[in-house]
Amino acid sequence: MERVRVGLVGLGTVGGGFYELMSRNAGHFEKKMGTSVEIARVAEIDTAKASRSVPRKILAEDYRRIVEDPEIQVVIELVGGTDTAYDIIRSAIEAGKHVITANKALLALRGAELFALARRKQVELKFEAAVGGGIPIIKVVRESLVGNRIDRIMGILNGTSNYILTQMSEKQLPFADALKQAQEAGFAEADPTLDVSGGDAAHKISLLASFAFGGWVDYRNILCDGITTVTPGEIEFAASAGFCIKLIASAVLVDGKASVAVFPALLPDRHPLALVRNEVNAVFLQCDFLGPALFLGRGAGANATASSVASDLGDLVQSLILHARRGGYPFDPSRALDLYPDSEMEYRFFFHFITANRPGIWAAVTGRLAENGINIESVHQKWEDPSKPSDLYVLVDEAREGQANKALREVCSESGISEQSRFYRILPL
Amino acid sequence: MERVRVGLVGLGTVGGGFYELMSRNAGHFEKKMGTSVEIARVAEIDTAKASRSVPRKILAEDYRRIVEDPEIQVVIELVGGTDTAYDIIRSAIEAGKHVITANKALLALRGAELFALARRKQVELKFEAAVGGGIPIIKVVRESLVGNRIDRIMGILNGTSNYILTQMSEKQLPFADALKQAQEAGFAEADPTLDVSGGDAAHKISLLASFAFGGWVDYRNILCDGITTVTPGEIEFAASAGFCIKLIASAVLVDGKASVAVFPALLPDRHPLALVRNEVNAVFLQCDFLGPALFLGRGAGANATASSVASDLGDLVQSLILHARRGGYPFDPSRALDLYPDSEMEYRFFFHFITANRPGIWAAVTGRLAENGINIESVHQKWEDPSKPSDLYVLVDEAREGQANKALREVCSESGISEQSRFYRILPL
Numbered sequence: 001m002e003r004v005r006v007g008l009v010g011l012g013t014v015g016g017g018f019y020e021l022m023s024r025n026a027g028h029f030e031k032k033m034g035t036s037v038e039i040a041r042v043a044e045i046d047t048a049k050a051s052r053s054v055p056r057k058i059l060a061e062d063y064r065r066i067v068e069d070p071e072i073q074v075v076i077e078l079v080g081g082t083d084t085a086y087d088i089i090r091s092a093i094e095a096g097k098h099v100i101t102a103n104k105a106l107l108a109l110r111g112a113e114l115f116a117l118a119r120r121k122q123v124e125l126k127f128e129a130a131v132g133g134g135i136p137i138i139k140v141v142r143e144s145l146v147g148n149r150i151d152r153i154m155g156i157l158n159g160t161s162n163y164i165l166t167q168m169s170e171k172q173l174p175f176a177d178a179l180k181q182a183q184e185a186g187f188a189e190a191d192p193t194l195d196v197s198g199g200d201a202a203h204k205i206s207l208l209a210s211f212a213f214g215g216w217v218d219y220r221n222i223l224c225d226g227i228t229t230v231t232p233g234e235i236e237f238a239a240s241a242g243f244c245i246k247l248i249a250s251a252v253l254v255d256g257k258a259s260v261a262v263f264p265a266l267l268p269d270r271h272p273l274a275l276v277r278n279e280v281n282a283v284f285l286q287c288d289f290l291g292p293a294l295f296l297g298r299g300a301g302a303n304a305t306a307s308s309v310a311s312d313l314g315d316l317v318q319s320l321i322l323h324a325r326r327g328g329y330p331f332d333p334s335r336a337l338d339l340y341p342d343s344e345m346e347y348r349f350f351f352h353f354i355t356a357n358r359p360g361i362w363a364a365v366t367g368r369l370a371e372n373g374i375n376i377e378s379v380h381q382k383w384e385d386p387s388k389p390s391d392l393y394v395l396v397d398e399a400r401e402g403q404a405n406k407a408l409r410e411v412c413s414e415s416g417i418s419e420q421s422r423f424y425r426i427l428p429l
Numbered sequence: 430m431e432r433v434r435v436g437l438v439g440l441g442t443v444g445g446g447f448y449e450l451m452s453r454n455a456g457h458f459e460k461k462m463g464t465s466v467e468i469a470r471v472a473e474i475d476t477a478k479a480s481r482s483v484p485r486k487i488l489a490e491d492y493r494r495i496v497e498d499p500e501i502q503v504v505i506e507l508v509g510g511t512d513t514a515y516d517i518i519r520s521a522i523e524a525g526k527h528v529i530t531a532n533k534a535l536l537a538l539r540g541a542e543l544f545a546l547a548r549r550k551q552v553e554l555k556f557e558a559a560v561g562g563g564i565p566i567i568k569v570v571r572e573s574l575v576g577n578r579i580d581r582i583m584g585i586l587n588g589t590s591n592y593i594l595t596q597m598s599e600k601q602l603p604f605a606d607a608l609k610q611a612q613e614a615g616f617a618e619a620d621p622t623l624d625v626s627g628g629d630a631a632h633k634i635s636l637l638a639s640f641a642f643g644g645w646v647d648y649r650n651i652l653c654d655g656i657t658t659v660t661p662g663e664i665e666f667a668a669s670a671g672f673c674i675k676l677i678a679s680a681v682l683v684d685g686k687a688s689v690a691v692f693p694a695l696l697p698d699r700h701p702l703a704l705v706r707n708e709v710n711a712v713f714l715q716c717d718f719l720g721p722a723l724f725l726g727r728g729a730g731a732n733a734t735a736s737s738v739a740s741d742l743g744d745l746v747q748s749l750i751l752h753a754r755r756g757g758y759p760f761d762p763s764r765a766l767d768l769y770p771d772s773e774m775e776y777r778f779f780f781h782f783i784t785a786n787r788p789g790i791w792a793a794v795t796g797r798l799a800e801n802g803i804n805i806e807s808v809h810q811k812w813e814d815p816s817k818p819s820d821l822y823v824l825v826d827e828a829r830e831g832q833a834n835k836a837l838r839e840v841c842s843e844s845g846i847s848e849q850s851r852f853y854r855i856l857p858l
Contacts, residue, residue, distance in 0.1 A: 021576050021718050031643065032575050134719040136573030144565030146461050147450050147739020214460065272725065275704055289450050290563040290726060290736040296701065297722035307719040310576020
C-alpha cells in the first residue's frame with residue numbers, strides 16, 4: 001500500500017487533538033482512503049511536554065526539520081498566531097508541500113498572498129477547520145454547491161459571543177457577568193477582545209465570502225460590530241417583540257456585489273439560527289437551486305477542529321494517490337471582490353435611545369426619524385426611576401443603513417439624548 | 430479548455446430541473462471547475478414535450494443513443510422507477526461510463542450489485558440526490574467525516590411524512606385530513622404508500638448506513654414502521670409531556686454492529702430535529718471527534734435535487750480532468766453489514782393502550798408491565814364518554830425493545846384491551 005507522509009507543526013490543544021485522532025482512527029481513515037497515512041514528524045517547541053504523547057524519534061523542536069524533509073508531502077500548521085505560522089506555511093508551500101491550517105487570523109490577514117503562492121507552486125492550501133470548526137462548510141461551499149449561485153450566507157461563527165448572548169438571554173445577565181461565566185466555563189479567553197469585538201467572526205466570514213463569491217474579501221474592509229454594548233434590557237425587549245439577538249456574520253450578493261459584515265442582529269424567533277445556543281456554531285445558506293439550508297455543529301475545541309483537519313488531509317491523500325493536482329481554483333486570490341456599500345443595505349432597524357426623562361424627548365426622537373424618512377412601527381419606553389436615564393426602544397420599517405446612521409447621529413445631537421444610543425439591524429426570516 | 434460530455438436520461442421534474450441548472454449556471458460551474466461541461470445528449474420518451482426546452486439535435490427517444498455514444502463520459506439517470514432505470518445504469522456502467530442517479534428505490538433494491546459492478550469497471554456510481562435531496566449528506570459522510578467514527582445517524586428523510594406529522598401537530602388534524610392537505614399542497618403523491626409506510630425513508634437510511642458503516646445494509650432486513658396509525662391524541666399527549674412525534678430514520682453503532690430502523694418516535698422538544706417542520710429534511714449525526722452536528726435543507730423538489738446532481742457532476746469532472754480514477758471505495762458492497770438485533774435495542778417507551786372503560790383495566794396493564802420488568806414513569810388516561818374506548822397513555826423507563834414487544838402482546842391478550850394498542854420509542858436528547 002502507498003503511504004502518505006505528513007508533518008505536524010504544533011502539539012497544543014488543536015495539534016494534540018489531531019494527533020489523537022490519527023492515533024485512534026488510523027484504521028478507519030486508511031480503510032476509507034485506501035492508503036496509509038503516517039505522521040512522520042511532529043514539531044513542537046515544548047518537546048518535553050510533547051514527548052509524553054509522541055515518540056521521541058519523530059519529535060523535533062524546529063519546524064524546519066519538517067519543511068526541509070523531502071519525504072514529507074503534507075504540512076499541517078496548528079501553532080496559531082500570525083508570525084511563525086506565516087513562516088511555516090510560506091516555507092512549506094515554497095518547498096512544494098501541500099498545507100493544512102486552522103489559522104483563520106493568518107489567512108484573513110495574508111491569505112491573498114498565501115493562496116496565490118500556493119497556486120503558483122501548484123499545491124493546495126486547505127483550511128476547513130478555520131471556519132466553523134468541525135462544520136464542513138468550506139467543502140460544502142467549494143464542492144457541494146458547485147451548481148448553485150450562493151445568494152446569502154448568515155453564520156454564527158464565534159462560539160464565545162454566542163455563548164455570552166445565550167447566557168445573557170436565558171439568565172438575564174449583564175454582558176460582564178456572562179463574559180466572566182464564559183471564561184470560567186472555558187468558552188472565552190482571558191483576553192476575549194478578538195471574539196467579542198466581532199473580529200474573529202470577521203476573519204471567518206471574509207474567508208467564506210471569498211470562496212463563495214470567487215474573489216478576495218479583505219476583513220479590514222468590512223463593517224464589524226461586536227457585542228460588548230448589548231444589554232439585558234435590549235435582549236428582553238427584543239424577546240417581547242419576537243426576536244433574539246445574535247452576533248451574525250453575513251455575506252449577501254446585492255446587484256452582483258458582495259455585502260459582507262459582522263454585527264449583532266435581531267432574528268425572528270423562528271429563524272433557524274435563533275435556535276443555535278451557547279458555544280455551537282452554524283451557517284445558514286440561501287442558494288438559487290438548493291434553496292435554504294442549515295449546517296450546525298461544534299465551532300471550536302480540539303476534537304471538532306481535528307475532524308476538519310482530517311477532512312482536508314483526506315482530500316489531499318486523494319490528490320496524492322492520484323499523482324495529480326486538483327483542477328480549478330474556486331476563486332482568484334489576486335482579484336479583490338467588489339463590495340456593496342454598507343450604507344445602501346436595507347434592513348428593518350431596532351433603535352435604542354438612552355434619554356433623559358423629561359417632556360420633549362419623544363417629539364425630538366420621532367421628529368428626527370420622520371425627517372430622515374424613517375417609518376416607525378412601534379415605540380416602547382422602559383422607565384424605572386424618573387431621576388435616571390430611560391430607555392426608548394423603537395422598531396422601524398425598512399430603511400437604508402445610511403438613513404439609519406444619519407438619523408441616529410441627528411437624534412443624538414438633540415439635548416437629553418445620549419451619544420451611547422445605537423441601533424441593531426433586524427434580519428428577515 | 431477541455432470539455433466533459435454528459436448524457437442526461439429523463440427530462441421529467443428532476444431531469445428538467447437539472448437541465449435548467451446547467452443552462453442557467455453553466456458559467457458558475459465552468460469557472461469553479463476550470464473546464465466546460467456539455468449536455469451532449471438528452472434522452473426522453475416524450476420527445477414532443479422535451480423539445481420545448483431542449484434543442485432537437487441533442488434529443489433522443491432511446492437512452493441507448495447515450496449509452497452507446499463513445500464521446501459521452503457521464504450518464505445521468507433521472508427517469509426513476511426500478512426497471513428501465515436499472516437497464517440504463519447497468520448498461521452505462523458496462524460501457525465504462527460514470528453514472529449519477531437520484532434513484533434511492535433502485536439503489537436500495539439493487540445497489541449491492543450496481544456498486545460492485547461499478548467497482549469492477551472502475552467507474553463511479555454517484556447518488557448525492559438520493560438521500561436528503563439537496564442536503565450534501567453523502568459527500569459529508571464519505572469525505573468530511575473521514576477522520577471520524579460515526580456513532581449515530583438520525584434523519585428526517587421523508588418530507589411527506591414530516592409534513593403530515595407537522596400539520597397534524599399544529600392544526601390538530603387526524604392523519605387522513607393531513608394527508609389530503611399534503612396531497613393538495615403537492616407534498617404527497619396520489620398513492621402515498623411508500624412515503625407514509627416509512628419505505629422511502631428505509632431506502633435512504635439503508636444507503637446512508639452502508640456508506641457510514643462500510644458494509645451493505647439491505648433495506649428489507651430493517652425494522653420499518655410508518656406513521657399511518659399516529660393519532661392527534663398521541664401527538665397532544667406527547668406534547669404535554671415535552672415531546673414531538675417525528676418519523677425517524679435511525680442508524681446507530683451498538684457493540685460494533687449497526688442498528689438500522691425507521692419508526693415514528695418521540696423526540697424531546699429541545700432536540701435539534703424537533704425543530705424541522707413540514708417538508709424539510711434533516712440529518713443529525715453524532716461522531717467521535719466532530720461531536721453532534723445537524724444538516725438541514727430541502728429533501729425533494731426539482732431544484733434541490735438538481736443541486737445535488739450538479740455536486741456529483743462536479744466531483745466527476747474533477748476525476749475526469751485528472752484523467753484518473755478515484756482511490757478507495759468507502760464500503761465493500763459485497764459484504765453485508767452485521768445488524769444488531771432490534772429486540773436488544775434499549776429505549777424509553779410511550780405505550781398507547783386502547784381499552785374498555787371499566788374496573789380492572791389499570792390493574793391488568795400495570796400488572797403485565799410489572800411482570801415484564803418494565804418500570805412505569807407515568808400513566809395518563811383520556812376519558813371522554815364512558816361508553817367508548819378510552820386511551821391509556823403510559824410512559825416507561827428504559828427497557829429492551831424485546832421486553833416492550835412482549836409486554837404489549839401480553840397486555841393486548843387481556844380482556845377489554847384492543848389489539849390496536851401500540852408503543853412508540855422515545856429518543857434521547
